[in-house]
Amino acid sequence: MHLDSKDLLALILVDLAVIKQLGLSQWDLLIRQARSAELLGRLYVLLEEQELLSHVPEAALRHLSAGARVTSRHAELISYEVGQIHKVLWQLGIPIIVLKGAAYVISDQPSAAGRMFSDIDILVPKGDLARVEKALARNGWISTHLDDYDQQYYRKWMHELPPLKHARRRTVLDVHHAILPETARLHPSPQKMLATSVAVPGFEDLYTLCPEDMVLHSTTHLFHDGELEHGLRDLVDIDALLCHFSSDTAFWKRIVERASELDLVRPLFYALHYASRILQTPVPQEVIAQVEKIGGPNQLTLNIMDWLFMRGLRPDHISCSDSFTGMARWMLYVRSHYLRMPAHLLIPHLFYKAFITPLNERKAEKLAVERPTIERLLAQAKTGQ
Amino acid sequence: MKVSEYSPEEFIRQVRRDSVLLHIGPFSVRVRSPLEDVAAGIHLHYEDYFVSDQEFADFHVTVEPPRGFRKWFHPQVNFIFDGYTPFKPLPCDQAFAMFEWGLNWCISSFAQDYFLLHAAVVEKNGFAAVLPAPPGAGKSTLCAGLVSRGWRLLSDELTLIPVNEPRQVIPVPRPISLKNASIDVMRDFAPGAVIGPIVRDTTKGTVAHMRAPAESVLRGCETARLKWIVFPQYKPASPTILAPRAKTRSFMEIATQSFNFSILGETGFGILKQVISDCDCCDFIYSDLDEAIATFDSLADGQQDICAA
Numbered sequence: 001m002h003l004d005s006k007d008l009l010a011l012i013l014v015d016l017a018v019i020k021q022l023g024l025s026q027w028d029l030l031i032r033q034a035r036s037a038e039l040l041g042r043l044y045v046l047l048e049e050q051e052l053l054s055h056v057p058e059a060a061l062r063h064l065s066a067g068a069r070v071t072s073r074h075a076e077l078i079s080y081e082v083g084q085i086h087k088v089l090w091q092l093g094i095p096i097i098v099l100k101g102a103a104y105v106i107s108d109q110p111s112a113a114g115r116m117f118s119d120i121d122i123l124v125p126k127g128d129l130a131r132v133e134k135a136l137a138r139n140g141w142i143s144t145h146l147d148d149y150d151q152q153y154y155r156k157w158m159h160e161l162p163p164l165k166h167a168r169r170r171t172v173l174d175v176h177h178a179i180l181p182e183t184a185r186l187h188p189s190p191q192k193m194l195a196t197s198v199a200v201p202g203f204e205d206l207y208t209l210c211p212e213d214m215v216l217h218s219t220t221h222l223f224h225d226g227e228l229e230h231g232l233r234d235l236v237d238i239d240a241l242l243c244h245f246s247s248d249t250a251f252w253k254r255i256v257e258r259a260s261e262l263d264l265v266r267p268l269f270y271a272l273h274y275a276s277r278i279l280q281t282p283v284p285q286e287v288i289a290q291v292e293k294i295g296g297p298n299q300l301t302l303n304i305m306d307w308l309f310m311r312g313l314r315p316d317h318i319s320c321s322d323s324f325t326g327m328a329r330w331m332l333y334v335r336s337h338y339l340r341m342p343a344h345l346l347i348p349h350l351f352y353k354a355f356i357t358p359l360n361e362r363k364a365e366k367l368a369v370e371r372p373t374i375e376r377l378l379a380q381a382k383t384g385q
Numbered sequence: 386m387k388v389s390e391y392s393p394e395e396f397i398r399q400v401r402r403d404s405v406l407l408h409i410g411p412f413s414v415r416v417r418s419p420l421e422d423v424a425a426g427i428h429l430h431y432e433d434y435f436v437s438d439q440e441f442a443d444f445h446v447t448v449e450p451p452r453g454f455r456k457w458f459h460p461q462v463n464f465i466f467d468g469y470t471p472f473k474p475l476p477c478d479q480a481f482a483m484f485e486w487g488l489n490w491c492i493s494s495f496a497q498d499y500f501l502l503h504a505a506v507v508e509k510n511g512f513a514a515v516l517p518a519p520p521g522a523g524k525s526t527l528c529a530g531l532v533s534r535g536w537r538l539l540s541d542e543l544t545l546i547p548v549n550e551p552r553q554v555i556p557v558p559r560p561i562s563l564k565n566a567s568i569d570v571m572r573d574f575a576p577g578a579v580i581g582p583i584v585r586d587t588t589k590g591t592v593a594h595m596r597a598p599a600e601s602v603l604r605g606c607e608t609a610r611l612k613w614i615v616f617p618q619y620k621p622a623s624p625t626i627l628a629p630r631a632k633t634r635s636f637m638e639i640a641t642q643s644f645n646f647s648i649l650g651e652t653g654f655g656i657l658k659q660v661i662s663d664c665d666c667c668d669f670i671y672s673d674l675d676e677a678i679a680t681f682d683s684l685a686d687g688q689q690d691i692c693a694a
Contacts, residue, residue, distance in 0.1 A: 025440035032445065032467050059413075059441045066497035073650045318468045 037315035040067025045114030111240035119172035126177035183341035219271035265295030389432035400424035410557030415442035426481030512612035523619025533575035538601040560594035635666035
């Protein structure tokens with residue numbers, strides 16, 4: 001069967017039954033695209049739900065099931081970690097809102113099934129940030145960015161603390177006090193999001209965002225702030241969230257209102273536009289038209305965005321690239337930074353990152369080589385070198 | 386078609402211009418490299434392996450120099466897994482070794498249908514002995530010695546225990562990575578063995594690869610039954626000592642030597658529990674390779690019962 005190989009994974013996600021017609025060379029490509037998009041486990045779960053696994057050739061099935069093994073373990077670990085974080089912060093009486101992937105797991109969303117995780121994100125009131133950081137540090141979550149510049153950059157301009165890493169379990173935790181940087185073009189109010197958060201059953205003082213905010217956060221992350229490393233995976237999240245929540249027909253009306261209230265209409269428009277275009281998410285046409293009317297881009301901007309995002313949202317795999325993909329990704333990267341902070345802050349920052357950081361890293365590397373580790377010293381003593 | 390059916394020149398041309406699909410144990414690896422060292426290394430070490438034109442490959446790997454001026458000044462080489470570069474580049478003379486290490490990384494990162502253990506594993510009479518040990522303990526030397534004296538090589542580096550059949554070991558017989566003094570030891574001990582070029586100053590010291598015995602490669606589809614877990618340790622001038630080791634301590638050690646004990650979660654715990662209860666576990670100290678092999682032979686012949694020891 002002839003399929004455009006650049007969009008193979010997206011085509012399969014739209015219509016899973018197409019896998020029945022794939023030849024082995026297409027399976028080879030599909031597995032590679034899914035792996036680079038971090039969607040192997042997700043694909044396995046979806047095929048399992050549709051009872052299509054029996055149509056997957058043995059050679060490919062191994063990789064899908066390996067992906068699913070990893071993601072199901074991720075979900076277990078995420079639940080455990082959230083429990084640990086809750087234990088620490090609960091004693092302080094600070095409400096925690098779990099965000100993104102961890103929120104899907106803890107509130108049992110269909111979007112959690114087969115998803116890969118790299119970190120846990122939580123949102124806390126800004127005024128409690130210092131107490132939260134101290135309490136987490138006492139329990140093993142240590143700041144990873146030890147460079148003075150990075151520390152300052154995060155604390156002054158960003159909407160989160162520098163990422164924390166648990167000293168023993170190596171899990172990474174992002175503590176947010178807002179969903180976008182203080183310097184960003186859009187200003188969704190974290191207070192409003194805190195006010196409508198939803199309690200997670202079985203926990204005290206543990207919350208997720210309400211359904212509309214959950215979608216808006218995901219769309220904002222992908223279309224206003226993100227670096228598109230796993231753009232397709234994030235779009236798959238949005239697709240799953242929209243499909244799930246829109247079983248309540250009033251959802252569409254609520255999310256449009258909420259987007260206006262939180263100043264997030266533009267990212268919502270892009271999300272609806274690209275989810276329906278790439279993954280054929282069933283978004284009612286009138287909803288897209290309405291969002292476009294309130295705060296969509298003009299036709300020229302939309303054409304440019306289409307040119308960029310239709311490339312940037314493909315898996316970052318060689319088979320999904322054309323001659324302009326590299327340029328499109330680079331422009332989207334610049335765009336995300338431009339939306340993050342005004343030029344007079346951005347340019348010095350990019351300068352520092354491009355020239356000073358590599359210098360410091362090289363210096364640190366040199367020091368690390370010169371300063372032998374305790375293991376090496378012991379080994380040398382043992383062998384008498 | 387076997388690798389050996391190509392002339393070296395033909396094979397090198399194929400790996401440089403296009404790619405070849407190698408069947409290594411249960412895996413298929415599509416490899417491409419513009420570097421002659423890599424193609425020549427594969428032709429030398431993998432001569433008994435099959436290549437095919439199968440369209441599906443488990444791993445797509447490229448070993449090539451990074452772009453830029455380094456081409457002329459301390460040339461380097463990268464291992465690329467389907468567009469992703471997991472490691473920092475190495476000096477160019479380590480290209481074939483990098484292919485080997487990169488392949489270890491592919492298997493240990495993605496083959497989650499196996500309980501993956503960082504250990505050598507050898508077989509005799511259908512039963513497998515797993516040799517887990519930290520680097521430098523003499524695991525590869527012992528393994529190379531055993532397979533030069535009638536034991537079958539299942540792997541020098543990666544023990545693959547199928548998740549749904551935790552009594553078996555799946556072979557991935559690949560070149561044995563010899564380090565430092567053990568290169569000369571094996572040259573003396575097994576003069577017939579094919580040992581590739583020596584590479585100095587790697588992170589592991591001086592390294593050379595020894596080709597897997599042809600018979601081990603030919604029997605690469607035959608699984609073996611787990612029977613012994615032997616923790617080897619080379620100690621200069623020590624007598625050969627084989628002593629039972631507590632199952633609890635063996636369990637903990639294997640858990641830390643496993644690549645995916647944590648990823649497999651409860652399943653992994655269950656598998657390890659089964660493996661440890663099924664196997665005889667023991668510590669093994671040796672300095673004389675002949676004696677060491679004699680001890681292993683008596684294990685295989687059932688003359689030495691570790692549990693009774």
